[in-house]
Structures are given as C-alpha cells and as structure tokens.
Amino acid sequence: MNENNLGDTTVNRIGFGAMQLAGPGVFGPPADPENAKAVLRHAVANGVDHIDTAQIYGPDVVNDLIREALHPYPEGLRLATKVGGARDDKGGWLPSADPASLKRQVEENLRSLRVERLDLVNLRRFERDHPEFTNPPLADQLGALAELREEGKIDMIGISNAHLDTVESAIELTGAVCVQNAYSILNRTDDDIIELCRRHAVAFVPFFPLGSAFGAGGPRHLAADEHVSAVAAKHGATATQIALAWLLGRYERMLLIPGTSSIAHLDENLAVGRIELDADDLERLEKVQAIPLGA
Template structure:
C-alpha cells in the first residue's frame, strides 16, 4: 500500500488540491435533468465527500439545470475554507434536457454570475470554458479569443481565480495557454478511450492539470459496464482485492502526476470506493497488462 492519493496534492494553477475530488453531475435526476428522486441522499453524498477530505468539487449551473448548485449550497454552505469550487460554462439546456451551446461572451458572463448567485460565493475558484470542438466540430462557435478575453476580464476583476478549458484538442489547449494562461484541461479520457492522448500530452508539456471526464467511459453509453466486464481489468483488480472500476481510476492516477480525478456518484458507498482508489499501487506488470485493454471509444 502507498499513501492514498487523496492525501497527496496536485494543482489547479496556484491552487493545491487533493488528486481525488468529486464531480457533482450525477446528483441531478436521470440524464442530468431535473431533481433527483431523493435530494437528501444527494446532500448526504456531498457532506460525506467533504468529511473524507475532498477539496475539489466540480459542478455547473446547467446540471439540472440549477439543481446541482442548489444541492451543493444547501449541503455545504458556508463552505470549508479549503474547498475549491469549480464550475463549467458555455452550454445550456432546453426544456427537453438537450445540451445546447451557449458560448457568446455575454452568455459566459451571465453564466458566471448565475453560478456565483446559486452557490452564494463572491468568487469561483476556477471556471472551465466548455467548447464543442470534440462533440460537434462542425458547429459555428464564437471565436476562442473572444471567449477567453471575457474570462480574463472576470479574472482581473476578481470574480474568478483561475481559468480552465474543456472539450478541446491539443492545439486549442496551447492557444488557450498563450491567450489566457489557462491552468487546466477537462476532456474525456479513460482506459477505454484514449483518443484524447494528444491533449493529455499537451497538459504534461505545459504543466497543466488534466481532469478527465467520463473516467470510466461514458455513463451514457455503458462505459462502467464495459469496465466491469473487461478481463484484464478484472485480473488486476483481483490481484489488488479491488473492483475493476477502482483499477481503471488508479490507472489514470498513475498516468500523469497532475491527473486530478472527479468521479461522480449519488451513492455514499460508491463515493467511498472511489476515494479508496488512492491506496491501489499499480506496479510495472499491472501497467503493462492494462496497456492492452481494448479501446472502446464512445461518442462524447
């Protein structure tokens, strides 16, 4: 056993954080739309996460929409001094729950203000600009420079502390660092889907945090079930007395020293399993076995 990764730190720019945080997306209703069936259960997960040392909480106003930020405020406000609140902007939901781009500069400002109001804070520790470069490359999006310019202005005003970028390739990562000094990349990445390896290498080169979403493959396309059924993951898990999903998360931690995990769940039991991942020490033989896991990229 090694010292759990939860007690070791990575960094979001100048902000030290534990390497295992919590992604709050799954606290909303099915499809990340509407309220959960049991809001108190969701609030209990949040409280337990903080009790266990989580200090990096990832959210978005469009989770629900509005629902998840309200749950966070209800469960945790006033927030512990060490808790870093990170949100994502650049999208919205329609009345049927579809995900729509909303990245015009004036929309970004309004979304930041919505997050501040709903979370009841004066400043966000980090704001991720959610682009659609990977999901819908044909989409006519606002210019990256215009989007980042408004976020830099908000940073200069003290409304946000750090800027991150999400769902972009390596070239855009490098441009965003040059334009705005972004400190984090949040992209889909998992042992099943390494199609974003180029953006991970850019993060490594530039000493950025890399925060994988869908760290067990997309929950919308059966990623966790594929993880559970993968024989190489099962073999390594048996060796360590762990679950295949825990090994998949441990593989991510071993892949880059500033890989920051934000696995999400609406279950306290599952939360505790995720936070135990830091105690899994994969050796060279394990890593070689896991490199052979068959890729199953899903649509993002």
Template sequence: MTPSTTLPGGTATLGDLTVSRVGYGAMQLAGPGVMGPPADPESAVAVLREAVALGITHIDTSEAYGPRTTNQVVREALHPYPDELVVATKVGADRDAAGGWPPARRPEDLRRQVHENLRSLGVEHLDLVNMRMGDATGQKEGSIAEAYGVLVDLQREGLVRHLGVSNVTAEQVAEARAIAPVVCVQNMYNLAVRHDDALVDQLAADGIAYVPFFPLGGFSPLQSAALGAVAARHDATPMSVALAWLLQRSPNILLIPGTSKVAHLRENVAGAGLALSADDLAELDTIGGA
C-alpha cells in the same frame, strides 16, 4: 481543514490553489439524464458532506447540471465553504427541454452563466471556471479566442479566480494559453479513450492539471477483458482499477468521479489507492492501444 495528504495520490495544484488529487464530480446529483432535482435530496447532501469529511478539496459542478439544481445542492450542503475547498464550475452550454446541451458561447451567454453560477453557489467570485467548447458529441475544431477572452475579462473584473478549458483540442488549449493562463484541461479520458496521451504529458511538463471527465466511461461503463483480469488479480472492482490507473498515469491528473451514494463515494476513494504493478499497467495499456 487542510488539503489531505492521506487520500490516494496526495495533492496537486490548480494555479496557486492546492487540492486533493481525488476530487468529486457533482453531475450525478441531478436527476436522470442530468435533468431535474436529485431522486434523494438527503443522500445528495450527505454525499457532498462526506466528500469534504474525507478530505476532498476539489468539487466540480455547473449551473447547467439539472439545470439550476446541482449548484443549489452544493450550496445547501457546504455553504459557507471551507477555505481550502475549491469549487470548479463550467460555462459554454445551456440545457434544452429535451435534455440536450446546446452550445451557448456568445459573450452575453457567458456573462449570464458566470453570474448564474455566482448566485446559485452563493459566492462573490468563482474559484475556477472551465470554458466548455465542442458539443455533446465531443470536441470540434474552431477558435476559442472570443469565448476565452470573455472569461479573461470576467477574471479581470474579479468574478473569476482561475480559468480552465474543457472538451477542447490540443490546438484550442495552445490558443487559450497564448491569451491567458490555463490552470487545467478537462477532457474525456480514461483507459479506453487515450487520444489525449500526448497532451497529458505536455501539460504535466508545464505544471498544468488534467481533469478527465467520464473517468469510468460515462454513461457506458468501461468493459474489457484486460480490465477484468487485472481487477480479479487484485480482488478489486474494475472501476477501482480504472481510477487507480488514472492516478498512476501522470501526477497532473486529478480525478472527479461522481456518485449520489455515500457508500459508492467511499469505494471510489479507496479504489483509487489501489497499487498497480508494471505488469498490470502494461496489460491495461492494451485497452486503449497505447
């Protein structure tokens, strides 16, 4: 298998790795509230295998999803992993019994989480680890140096190939980059949430990927009269328009929409390839006030 050039958007890079710009986010394979096992384990395995069959070479997961559930499904479905497949994971938060995401960024926490991801995914090194900052409410000011430095040490030990950052401010991105290379930034960003516009452009100029989480609005799906109007003109779903807008927004944007259904996965992939006109883009830009 080689990285797909037929998927919408073609390919982009994560450091020295080439991936399809349309990827797959595995969070929704866990149970309700990202807790517990999949409601339909066979469907969860099937959607991952279909993603790879479609040419997707970037899968985003974490041991915190479930917790200790999603990585197991990824391993069951795809191990041994194709050489071209990049499996990205995330550290910096644990899960509590109520389904919360308490920060866990002490050096011992981060080392534990990296080793947990290694074991559950069944690999000797992780392709990409994103350092998650902030909390469940969003980004928080503060230094990333100590936490990111722990991941740099693990990288030097050969346990991590590439590093990224997640849920971060522009200042934290700059601080991390001053310590060691950052191959991607994973923040909340979509048609309605445009606070990272300047950061997206800066990273594009520097050849660094930007990976929006909640590209379709997350737990509260995007709703907008402008989005609906553009979708109606194209006889498409609003979610297709939202994904297509992201791909056309900047060439360094990588998509990781999630789903637990094969049919929905195919819809997401096809929808991302929708060609939007300049008039469409101008109308969509009114949603986020760009």
C-alpha cells in the same frame, strides 16, 4: 519547480464530479435530494476539496444541492464550474458561448453557489462532441473570462472539450490551468494533450473517468473486461478502482472527479489512492480495448 497541481494551488487528487446528482439525463431534481446532499457532505468530510459542477446541471439543481449541503463552504474547498452551454426545455444541450452569454453564466453560477468568486471556470467548447455547433472565436471567449478574472469574480480559468490546438492557445492566451476532456482507460485519445499539459504543468481533469455513464462504456464494461478484472482480483479491488488508479498513474497532475450518487461508490473511489499498480499491471492494462465514446 512549481509543485502545485491546480494553478497556484494544490488539491487532493481524488475530487468529486457532481453531475450525477441531478435527475435522469442531468435534468431536473434527483429522486432523493437528501441522499445527494449526504453524498456531498460525505465527500468533503472524507477529504474531497475539489468539486466539479455547472449551473446547467439541472439546471440549477446541482448547484442548489451543493449550496444547501455545504454552504458556508469549508476553508480550502475549490468549486469548479463550466460555461458555454445551455439546456432547452426538454434537457437538450445547446451552445451558449458568445462572450456576453459566458459572462451571464458566470453570474448565474456565482448566484446559485452563493460565492463572490468562482475558484475555477472551465470554458466548455463544443468542437469535439457537437462539431455542428458554431464556436465563437476562442480569444473572444477567453477574453470575456479574463475580464471577470480581473474583476475578481473568477480565480482560475480552464478549457474543456477542446482539441490540442485549442488547448495550446488557451494556455498561451489566458494561462489556462487545466484541461477537462473525456479520458479513461477505455478512451485514450487525448494522450497528446496530456503530454502538452505535462510540458506546461497544467492539470488534466478527465470527465467520464470510468468511460461514461451514458454509452456502452462505464462500470459494467470495466467489470466485464478480462484485463481490468484480472488486475482488480490481484489487488482485491474493484474494476472501477483499477480504472481510476490507472488514471492517477498516468500523470502527476491528473485530478480525478468521478461522479456518483452512492456513498458506497464514493468510498470506493476515495480509497483508490492506496492502490499501487506495478509494471506487470500496467502492461496488462495496455491490452484493454478502447471503445469509441458514446458507443
């Protein structure tokens, strides 16, 4: 059996999502860029070997911070990025998903991260959160990324914000190694996709693992939930730690990329691997009320 957890490689199961390092709304620079760089260095110094980013975070801001903080990159650090979107001049999200645009975005990520090859590129679809956007044919999009993989500019390909049938096709067409969709103890709509990933030994990398910083979910909601806080009290842990530990127990190839701009929160997130939830905890956590994403 293939024991690797991300394609033909293995990463620590607690990685880092860098989106929170940009300014408000993931647009423009953060108030304290030196703090953002310190968070990145602290993550890597404490075992993070999988960082999720995107050139459109900022735009350029987050990739620049990663490069300034970490280049030359330590051996074994995997940088994952995503293509398929763009920003308007007010920070609004736009699709930019035809094959030529996808190739251009890969080049922009190579440039801003200053690497010759991207470890993982997720094709970011808009079929879930913006069904009004037109998604080009999946085979054309993946074909463009597969060409870049042939050229050595990409190592692995993943799929993001995708429905079950899209994920199935991405695995079949291009050997996608991971799915990056929203999923958390507050949003379990992708249980069927996780089962599909299990059957194909594909990683599942949840975004909004704490239920999203943008909507009603998120750390405050977790702390207010009676079931999460009861389990947290039993383990001497925080509610966010229990939410992350629950994710780790869900699937052996569940790879976490919680985002934070705080070293204290980062340390809490990195400590989650030590929490072992037992059957009573899991039964209690089944009672946590899901909330619609974006509510």
